[in-house]
Amino acid sequence: MGQGKNIFDVVVVGCGIAGLSAGVAALQNGSKVAILERSQIDERGGNTRYTESYWRMKSHNEVSDDFEEKFAINAGGYIDPELTRDWLKPYGDWPGILKAQNSTDPELISTFAREAPKALKWLESFGIKFDFLPNYFISQSTTRMAPVGGGLALIDALSKYADKYPEKVNFYYEMTAQDLILNKSGDVNGILAKTKKNESKEFIAKKVILASGGFEGNPEMLSRYIGPKSQYIRPVAKGGYFNRGEGIRMALNIGAAPAGDFGSFHAQPVDPRCGESEAVVLHFNYGVLINKLGARFTDEGIDMVDAVYEPITREILNQPEGIAFAIFDSNLDDVDNWKKTVRTTVAPYEAATISELSKKISIPYDELEKTINDFNLSCKLDGVFDPYSLDHLSTVSLSPRKSNWARPIVKAPFKAWPIIAANCFTFGGLKINSKAQVLNMDGEVIPGLYAAGEVAGIYHRIYTGSTSVMRGAITGKLAGEDLM
Numbered sequence: 002m003g004q005g006k007n008i009f010d011v012v013v014v015g016c017g018i019a020g021l022s023a024g025v026a027a028l029q030n031g032s033k034v035a036i037l038e039r040s041q042i043d044e045r046g047g048n049t050r051y052t053e054s055y056w057r058m059k060s061h062n063e064v065s066d067d068f069e070e071k072f073a074i075n076a077g078g079y080i081d082p083e084l085t086r087d088w089l090k091p092y093g094d095w096p097g098i099l100k101a102q103n104s105t106d107p108e109l110i111s112t113f114a115r116e117a118p119k120a121l122k123w124l125e126s127f128g129i130k131f132d133f134l135p136n137y138f139i140s141q142s143t144t145r146m147a148p149v150g151g152g153l154a155l156i157d158a159l160s161k162y163a164d165k166y167p168e169k170v171n172f173y174y175e176m177t178a179q180d181l182i183l184n185k186s187g188d189v190n191g192i193l194a195k196t197k198k199n200e201s202k203e204f205i206a207k208k209v210i211l212a213s214g215g216f217e218g219n220p221e222m223l224s225r226y227i228g229p230k231s232q233y234i235r236p237v238a239k240g241g242y243f244n245r246g247e248g249i250r251m252a253l254n255i256g257a258a259p260a261g262d263f264g265s266f267h268a269q270p271v272d273p274r275c276g277e278s279e280a281v282v283l284h285f286n287y288g289v290l291i292n293k294l295g296a297r298f299t300d301e302g303i304d305m306v307d308a309v310y311e312p313i314t315r316e317i318l319n320q321p322e323g324i325a326f327a328i329f330d331s332n333l334d335d336v337d338n339w340k341k342t343v344r345t346t347v348a349p350y351e352a353a354t355i356s357e358l359s360k361k362i363s364i365p366y367d368e369l370e371k372t373i374n375d376f377n378l379s380c381k382l383d384g385v386f387d388p389y390s391l392d393h394l395s396t397v398s399l400s401p402r403k404s405n406w407a408r409p410i411v412k413a414p415f416k417a418w419p420i421i422a423a424n425c426f427t428f429g430g431l432k433i434n435s436k437a438q439v440l441n442m443d444g445e446v447i448p449g450l451y452a453a454g455e456v457a458g459i460y461h462r463i464y465t466g467s468t469s470v471m472r473g474a475i476t477g478k479l480a481g482e483d484l485m
């Protein structure tokens with residue numbers, strides 16, 4: 002142990018949006034910074050490297066109209082009104098047990114709403130440009146902006162800036178953080194890391210910022226927290242495999258409070274046959290979803306797809322073998338731009354009859370035929386099909402109902418895409434305050450310890466979409482700026 006000791010003002014773990022925002026903000030505050038990264042330089046950036054990085058904003062100056070409302074709806078399970086009545090008091094007057102509790106607290110939500118425009122403009126100061134860019138939804142329930150060039154442009158711009166100050170910022174690649182170093186008082190005082198050759202290195206600093214992502218790349222933690230069905234999930238892009246949960250684990254080990262839903266994750270519907278990043282299949286609202294037994298199991302058209310794809314994807318995970326098939330007839334082509342919503346590069350299964358299709362997708366024919374027939378007979382067709390808004394073309398007397406875009410599946414050729422749940426990122430992490438300091442189980446700050454990005458748990462139930470890169474930039478920037 003302890004071969005090589007390096008002394009800095011700040012040690013950052015991870016090189017995604019959260020870690021680089023933290024490192025660069027600390028640099029701008031005059032600190033000497035070490036950034037430790039598990040991967041090689043050309044793979045740095047974890048999930049951030051692969052995202053288009055949409056931000057839930059309505060302009061450069063304001064978050065979306067539904068921002069705080071959606072976070073509040075998804076703040077936790079059944080929140081105890083007796084415990085949370087003190088939310089109405091100033092944060093400093095909250096009892097420790099409330100500061101440490103799991104649900105997303107309003108203090109953090111309003112910090113995000115206030116800080117998002119500042120973080121966006123700060124990123125623009127490094128040459129990034131944010132705009133309303135096209136995405137894979139053909140109908141949307143909120144507003145989104147994104148940086149031109151996506152997450153990779155964020156990584157490149159921030160690291161290019163840091164590289165201008167080699168005497169102030171040192172990057173250590175293939176350097177995996179393993180544990181926290183504490184001083185005699187129990188304050189966090191550095192990181193113990195391992196090189197690729199399994200050599201130990203100590204990085205000493207009064208301030209440690211954990212920005213090493215969630216645990217989407219760690220099968221043991223996935224199985225422990227999400228359960229056996231996690232065997233059917235895989236990261237939605239390669240970057241997720243680098244995030245193995247060490248940052249979360251090492252802080253929990255010293256008594257950090259957990260936050261966010263450890264049993265859940267941001268689920269995206271992808272084609273398992275395709276190895277491309279984010280191979281989403283997002284047009285199932287125009288067809289039917291069928292499980293391996295040949296049965297429907299959900300309302301495919303309950304709302305606009307961008308608002309409901311996550312809970313529907315979780316239902317797919319709950320089906321036998323964690324898979325379903327989205328089935329269509331050729332009337333799908335009435336939706337002009339449906340191809341925009343399908344990013345798999347593998348062609349669908351196609352057949353002239355439902356019988357032939359059932360063989361291709363290995364679903365018992367009798368069950369599939371009955372399900373499709375029952376569905377077709379229940380389509381009431383008393384309105385005009387409108388793919389771009391809720392058209393109320395629903396089924397009658399069918400369970401589960403289809404609430405919109407319900408039209409009989411009758412016209413050959415028939416097509417089917419397989420869909421599984423991919424893990425964009427895990428929800429469970431560490432409880433932080435609005436300076437991104439990590440809190441212990443009693444709601445007190447753990448001196449010297451900060452968490453940014455996915456390491457900081459905030460999400461429950463349904464992910465408030467297009468807020469995770471923003472969370473990384475905001476919490477990283479706040480952590481790097483804080484003077485302790």
Ligand SMILES: Cc1cc2nc3c(=O)[nH]c(=O)nc-3n(C[C@H](O)[C@H](O)[C@H](O)COP(=O)(O)OP(=O)(O)OC[C@H]3O[C@@H](n4cnc5c(N)ncnc54)[C@H](O)[C@@H]3O)c2cc1C
Pocket residue numbers: 014015016017018019020037038039040044045046047048049050051052053054055056152176177178179212213214215237238240241243244245246247248278279425426453454455456466467468469470471473
């Ligand atoms: C395909 C895709 C699309 C997405 N789309 C959006 C979107 O449009 N909008 C949005 O808000 N979010 C989106 N997300 C989610 C978002 O990109 C991530 O949640 C966010 O970028 C995470 O940032 P981060 O810095 O916390 O973690 P990451 O970007 O994952 O960075 C973590 C870094 O830590 C390193 N690391 C891990 N463990 C260690 C260790 N022990 N020691 C040293 N280094 C370590 C990793 O190698 C990695 O470089 C998307 C994600 C993906 C994959």
